[in-house]
Amino acid sequence: MSSGNSIDEKTAAHVEKGDVLHAEVLKDNALLNDAFDGENHEHQETVWQAAKSHPMACLWAFIMCFTIVMESFDMFLNGNFVALPSFAKRYGVLVDGKYTIPTKWQSALFQSGQCGAFVGVFLAGPITNRIGYRWTTIVALLLMNATIFVSFFADSLAVLTVGQALEGVPWGLFIANSPAYASEVVPLALRGAVTSTLQMSWSIGSIIVAAATLGYNKRDDEWSWRVPLALQWIFPTPLLIFIFFAPESPWWLARRGRKEEALNSVRRLSSKTEDPAQKLAMIERTVEIEAAQGGDPTLLDLFRGTDRRRTIIICLMYASQNFAGNLIANQATFFFEQAGIASDRAFQLNLINSCLQFVANVLALPLSAWFGRRTIYLWGTAINVMFLFILGICASVKQTQSTSFAQACLGVIISFVFAGAMGPSSYTTISETSSVRLRALSTGVGRAAYYVAEIPMIYLASQMLNATGWNLAGKCGFVWGGTALVCWILAYFGLPELKHRSYREIDILFHRKVPARKFKSTVIDVKENE
Template sequence: MAESKSPHDALEVEHQAVFAEKAGVADYKADAIEAENAEHNMTVLEAVKAYPMASFWAFVMSCTIIMESYDVFLIGNFVALPAFRAKYGIYHNEAEGYVIATKWQSALQVSGQLGALIGVFLAGPLTSRIGYRWATLTGLMLLNVFIFAFYFAKSLPVIFVSQLLEGLPWGIFIANAPAYCSEIVPIKLRAPATQMLQMFWAIGSIIVGAVTYSYHERADASAYEIPIALQWMFPTPLAILIFFAPESPWWLVRKGKLEAAARSVERLGRKSTANSGETVAMMRRVIELEKSDKKPNHIELFKGTDLRRTLIVCCVYAAQNLTGNLIANQAVYFFEQAGVSTDTAFALGLITSALQMIFVMLSWILTSYFGRRSIYLWGSAGNTILLVALGIAGSVGVSNAASLAQASLGLIVSVLFTLGPAPASWVIIGETSAIRLRPLTTGIGRATYYIVEIPCIFLASYMLNPTGGNLGGKCGYVWGGTGLICLIAAYFGLPEMKGRSYREIDIMFKRRIPARQWKKTEIDVRDDE
């Protein structure tokens, strides 16, 4: 006969179980504190040495941005390409020759963005379910197929549809890349890892500039067919690399796959310096802070403290279209409308793209040492002043000096944008969202970008096109005004997250600390709420 236990014995067993659970929590919290302190105490160079493969895989994932950049700038350059205008344009006058009708110029510019708008809404649920790797691989394979539609298109409506289809995988890439890059690197590398996205955006525009500059004098279809075909050089090599990439350990911890997360951490860092057990414990601690019985959904983005985080991400994304970015995207066409020759316009477009890449690299240093908020605000203020100056240069009459002034200011605005607001935006986007909701937040943020960009493209095309507003440099007044509004909103709403762990960021949002007080607020390493 089994021996019966007294109520006292049962109570003792229960107390022991509770004690063991608390001890386990204490041990894992102690490991989490050790890992967080280790990341805080690293220098940038120490972080690179400790996590060399994290830097490499962030570099690989950032390469996916080249494809959207390439095509956005390609369409922007096509409207200035003589062979493309002769094939698909309408005759305007003897001076202008053939031009793409304003409605089609705008439609082609927004077609990819419309597809990407759908893609970012697909990206969040898809990534939450299957992970960053498989979601990105799906997008790369789809892109290979959709490039065929663009290459064999023989009319503007078919080009429009092909660009819309290409936009679907772009939406996956642009939603996933900043989130993945910010999750696989330690605190000190979050800024350079996410700012690489802006560098690859510039690289895409450099490749386009070089290709279209090489072919712009051709009068046959090869002038635009070869640049289209060159898109195939990206997806397959990237797919092979990403197949071997580690999944984000944060995503694995969210799914309860702690052993897989530990192996991922070991693949990202040197085993001699990266303590995978402590790092996973740090991730568990943050995931527990954000724990919910519900599956991540878009409705949560607009509730409680997550609403503030969503608004910051959406506003930063929207501001990219309102502080000089559209001049950069249509640089060659802008230079033509400013009064310089087609040959010079393409050369200036290539110079602009090369300078943008250099300035993005400079921004790594500035953002790492001076913070995100400071660089974003000062860069936005500088751009706003220059945009107003561009408007003034466009208002002084038609002359060679005025044309050169407009072209110079357009170039400076496009380049300065990549020193301050643009690269800082990617860091802010990667850091602001809650870990649990990150794929959804970056998706809805990028959707805001496209929702704002699409009408702005129609406005920008109308303002520059000789069959539309024909404003030239006077468009600087419009973008200067919108840039000022964005600057004021950022001053009051954008917090400084430099050097903050995800646990600290979560706590500061939950405590509703005003944006301008974040820099001087201290969070104890033992705090969990």
């Protein structure tokens, strides 16, 4: 009998047996042995081996992560609107012979989408737990298509602000589900690489925005901003079609007790030489270990027992993205102008900055295979702390053309480091830290923490850069350098190393209350359940 037939027969037997003994997987030796073998196989695979044997898992994970391009597109678009001469002339006020958008409306445009997304991330958990990652994303894409109409036809800053708030709701669904889905459909060796592509989607969105606004910034009519707004319709429909045919996460299906569908999903995501029964048994084992610790997941569970620590780590990792120079990247064009760069050159520099961020994202993929998440985050943050303080110093001396150029270059370097280090490693850590049972809820609450931190920080950033505010320009480096230093200290003492750890091992490490700096060195046997 061929090896393939043996695997199929074994799988069929596992499903038939498992349908009856789903809750007994921890007591059945045959199922446990399959779980041991499945986990050992994942530990033995290298990144390259896993990528070659799981091409479809990589594809579906990337497509789901690509939904983030829509939030990225709009975030960077708003940042560029305030720098568009025609937009500023239409909706701004005259300050020192130059039109500028008042600080309150600048903040409103930046914050409205995040307020909508704040609502979306809280809806994501309950909706996903009920209908799954796939259908939740499809609903969000339909909603995205509809809400773009409000922004496109807006004829005032007030209506545009409302449109951004409505668009924010599906953003929240995308950002809550993407890292969770991506981390669940790929094998252990690929978790770091595929979740890093979330940051790549941000860069792709910024490149499209930078190119579109560069091409239209010289127009003196409403189409200079309406055409870039219309470009948002490029993404939802094609993504909707792809995701309709995507497999649901086998982990979500196993949690819902839909074993046969979970097995079909594993087959679609795995290689032909892999035993689906072993992987399904591994999934069931982890699901049952977690189920024994609690019933149906609720938001309150995130703040009980060892899950409280995991929730705090996720929230701090998400929130810290706003404190290490990322807001300079989000408002790059406006920052370049405030640093003394001419408007047209600022748009060109923004496109270069966006392309360099994409290069940094690509470099982050092998980086995640060579180094741990904790190592990448700590070193990346330390480097940016240094550059942010240098930026502040450059802005504090007598200003010349050279100091303006230096500030612009430092802004690009800070964005590059964030895109290659803290950004990708944050998404990986967020997707791995939560328990499987609470993942849909914890990624949503974690992203909510991001918006809680970002909304006031956007106001602060606008106030620091705007000529009608504090007009600090590059001196904001002192502020962001200080906040980034606080992030580094918190991460040094609280951020665990989760590379090469299965979800079962991560559960055990948190359950045993292992200190963050000892996660890497602690040995967990494959047969241990608690």
